Amino acid sequence: MPRKSIARKEKIVITGGAGFIGSHLALRLCNNNQVIALDRLDSNSAPDPIRRRIRALQKSGIQYIQGDLSDPAFLESQSRTIASAKAIVHTAAPVREKGPLEEFRAMNVDATLRLAQKARLGGVQKWIQLSSVMVYGFHYRDNIDETGPLSGDGNPYCITKIESEHALLGLQGMGMDVTILRPGDVYGRGSEPWVVRPLRMMKAKQFLLLDGGRYRINHVHVRNLAIAVELVLKKKVPGQIFNITDGQSSSCLEYFGALAKMAGFSEPPSLPSAVAKAGAGMMELGAALVGRQSQLNR
8 A cells, every 4th residue: 555645844943942932932833843943052051941941842852953143153054954944933032121232233133134144045935033012112002003113212122123123124025034023021831021030029029010000011922922923834924014912911910910819929019110210220320339230120
């Protein structure tokens, strides 16, 4: 009897593959694709949570390659790997509240564009860029859509995410389809800013809401973000931009109150934002005087 033909799995390269978002995407996509995860984190020296993620990737048959995408030599060494992929999902980015603009630009813009150019010249068909709703700044209007005005608000993360979008969309129509996803605040098990760190602060009685927790979070569960990436891989949406959220927002009180309840903590206390900003300003000033980074910033 003739053998049944086995569909050849398409190769997907995910950058930032050891991160919270990248690792979730890799584990979901590996069911139907051959996935390669690139990340600068060393499986031997990384913190325990990162090592566990890397082991989970490898256990699932995902190839993990360690190296710095901002290093041209590493990029050159991976030319064949990059060219063999049908698509690249780019999640790698420095995620911090502040820092030198040039440090953010080196990764979010320069290294990203070098990788995208190499992918395009190597014949990669599709580039999926994980940007952020932070391209709208900190003071965007309610129900803003993808056509809304962009604002860097003087923040290096916001500024360089905008710059990287412009640079990548400039490649659209040059042999590689580019699609931009702008996720909201990505939460789920293992999310450092939206689950792990808040719970750690709640346990230490250090977590405070501002102004009764009335401000809203446009959140997206990492599973829903992964579904969005899967859809873009299956569809032809060249040059398009999509905001990705859960389809509903929550107030900080609703979100963090639910998080506290699940962990068995009491509802977080609140502080007027004017008082918090004044305190943060004093902490920033004090930290600057001794050459350290403030634990709290405005």
